[in-house]
Amino acid sequence: MSQTISLEQPAPRAPSRLWTLVLGSIGVVYGDIGTSPLYALKESLTAATAGGQLTEAMVIGVMSLMLWALTIVVTLKYVALIMRADNHGEGGTLSLMALLQQAFGRNLFFIAALGMAGAALFYGDAIITPAISVLSAVEGLKLVAPAFDPFILPLSLIVIVGLFVVQSRGTASVAAWFGPIMSVWFIVIALGGAVHLAGNPAILAAVNPVYGVSFLVSHGQAGLLALGAVFLTVTGAEALYADMGHFGKRAIRLAWLAMVMPALLLNYLGQGALLLAHPEKLENPFFLLYPDWALLPMVALATIATIIASQAVISGAFSLTQQAMQLGLLPRMEIRRTSETEIGQIYIPRINWLLLVAVLYIVFAFRSSSALASAYGVAVTGTMVITSIMAFIVMWKCWQWKAPWAALTIAPFLAVDLIFLMANLLKIFEGGWLPLAVGLSLMLLMLTWRRGTRILAGIAGANEVGLADFIAMMETSSITRAPGTAVFLTGNPQATPTALLHNIKHNKVLHTHNIILTVITEDTPRPPAGDRTSVKRLSESFTAVILRFGYMEEANVPAGLAACRRQGVPFELMSASFFLSRRALRPSRASKMPRWQDRLFILLARSSDDASRYFHIPSGRAVEIGTQMVV
Numbered sequence: 001m002s003q004t005i006s007l008e009q010p011a012p013r014a015p016s017r018l019w020t021l022v023l024g025s026i027g028v029v030y031g032d033i034g035t036s037p038l039y040a041l042k043e044s045l046t047a048a049t050a051g052g053q054l055t056e057a058m059v060i061g062v063m064s065l066m067l068w069a070l071t072i073v074v075t076l077k078y079v080a081l082i083m084r085a086d087n088h089g090e091g092g093t094l095s096l097m098a099l100l101q102q103a104f105g106r107n108l109f110f111i112a113a114l115g116m117a118g119a120a121l122f123y124g125d126a127i128i129t130p131a132i133s134v135l136s137a138v139e140g141l142k143l144v145a146p147a148f149d150p151f152i153l154p155l156s157l158i159v160i161v162g163l164f165v166v167q168s169r170g171t172a173s174v175a176a177w178f179g180p181i182m183s184v185w186f187i188v189i190a191l192g193g194a195v196h197l198a199g200n201p202a203i204l205a206a207v208n209p210v211y212g213v214s215f216l217v218s219h220g221q222a223g224l225l226a227l228g229a230v231f232l233t234v235t236g237a238e239a240l241y242a243d244m245g246h247f248g249k250r251a252i253r254l255a256w257l258a259m260v261m262p263a264l265l266l267n268y269l270g271q272g273a274l275l276l277a278h279p280e281k282l283e284n285p286f287f288l289l290y291p292d293w294a295l296l297p298m299v300a301l302a303t304i305a306t307i308i309a310s311q312a313v314i315s316g317a318f319s320l321t322q323q324a325m326q327l328g329l330l331p332r333m334e335i336r337r338t339s340e341t342e343i344g345q346i347y348i349p350r351i352n353w354l355l356l357v358a359v360l361y362i363v364f365a366f367r368s369s370s371a372l373a374s375a376y377g378v379a380v381t382g383t384m385v386i387t388s389i390m391a392f393i394v395m396w397k398c399w400q401w402k403a404p405w406a407a408l409t410i411a412p413f414l415a416v417d418l419i420f421l422m423a424n425l426l427k428i429f430e431g432g433w434l435p436l437a438v439g440l441s442l443m444l445l446m447l448t449w450r451r452g453t454r455i456l457a458g459i460a461g462a463n464e465v466g467l468a469d470f471i472a473m474m475e476t477s478s479i480t481r482a483p484g485t486a487v488f489l490t491g492n493p494q495a496t497p498t499a500l501l502h503n504i505k506h507n508k509v510l511h512t513h514n515i516i517l518t519v520i521t522e523d524t525p526r527p528p529a530g531d532r533t534s535v536k537r538l539s540e541s542f543t544a545v546i547l548r549f550g551y552m553e554e555a556n557v558p559a560g561l562a563a564c565r566r567q568g569v570p571f572e573l574m575s576a577s578f579f580l581s582r583r584a585l586r587p588s589r590a591s592k593m594p595r596w597q598d599r600l601f602i603l604l605a606r607s608s609d610d611a612s613r614y615f616h617i618p619s620g621r622a623v624e625i626g627t628q629m630v631v
Helices: 015-028 040-049 056-084 093-104 109-138 146-169 178-199 201-207 209-234 238-242 249-277 279-283 292-326 349-366 369-398 403-425 433-462 467-475 498-507 557-567 595-607
Strands: 480-489 509-521 533-537 542-549 576-586 622-630
Touching (some): 040 209, 040 249, 040 369, 056 201, 056 209, 056 403, 093 369, 109 146, 109 369, 178 201, 209 369, 209 403, 238 369, 369 433, 576 595
Parallel strands (some): 480 509, 480 576
């Protein structure tokens, strides 16, 4: 999720460019779903047996469910349908939210709540993916030599800590290797499965969905528990949609149909064929596909593949956080660019270290991939249900489909998602509570920040002074004029910025040139070049400038103002002063929020990153003027 943003254009891609994107998507988009064979079948059949004997009917029934889950959820739902619902080439829950806000209006709470819930659940996935992926790979060492067992947890912790520590350096230098390495991974797992499939083709009976349905009907609660584990087969499917803007629909679809899906099917069928012949190998059917001499190389390759899968979800968390900040769902945080050429290469220190602490905690708490498997599905199934609901609304309102036709189209997919969700909810007390707790906590933070900022904006608006009246008064005033340009940021271009009022009140000086700047985050990933800036000369001393950024972009104010020089804006960075308001918030007994939420909002506001850093304003050019407000 951290690769070059390459939006699809109407013109066809050059073949070489397309295959480069296909290779890149194999390395980034499919890391999560591509490492699921490490644990998915093992956990599904372990749940099915419930401590009893593994039978041929169980193997074929569970295998049938897995094959059809890949077909229905990934191929039909995401590849064929959901990827059509893009916001100017971008996908993902927040992109859907922004798209629907354009159709309904920004203030519709239901749409915002769906977007926040989907984003919050993604963080639960981002915490669990590195833990379960790395643990499942390193656990292969037990098959190489049982003496490695005590070292599995320490080695996993070392890999995870190293993964998060190197985030600040960026992944541009190694990302070019992701595609080739994961391509080797898919080829190797396909070969491992094909050898056993050729030796026992009876497993091909699983292609018949009747075996899957029969298994569920005849196994009661054990069947539902197994179904919850079967969902591990499709974890990572949401990445196809979320990373659409990075590689484009065509490249992602080609990668899935030409390499990823065939490799996964061959590997799962090979594991099933192995277990039909040797039920006792349920302990780890993935690694036991390979001869003893290949075990150590496969553990090494699997560890590298899981690191790549984890890297993708971590980078996705950075990207999602940036979108959430731009859409007003989270307070400002420091964002660092880790590449001069790759737009998607960003690093958010606060998110990185919070994720590391959370991942280390669950590794210590669960200690094995099998224990973590119970926690994994809830967050992903929840996100998929939300995506299906939002996709229905897109079909109805944005594509102008008739509501019954849109409902009939999405109903089968939503039904499958809900069945998987219910199956995973059976594991709430075995670890499924973890992603739900993370998701609910983050959604509470988003709701609090969204509500608090709106209340704060209302309070500030009640005390605003009209800009037109203020300028008329200043142009006839004898106030002292200071040379140079002053830039005043404001959220309301019709009102006088608070920093300007306080500068006049306390310093009794007005600059020769004054720019009243409004920064707007649009509901599109990147606004068209012609719509990025708006300049209006208000008087001899005052100019109003509006800078528009997309929710996938960093709000670089100096660069935006520099681009306005062609429109007559008198801006030179080294001779300009940026005046910013810093609000000191205090709780009010008459707050519109509950007391606990009021204090939580104030805590979030205090943790917000400096506006100067967020807008890329050099510290030497920024002047902050403090004000106190009661909320």
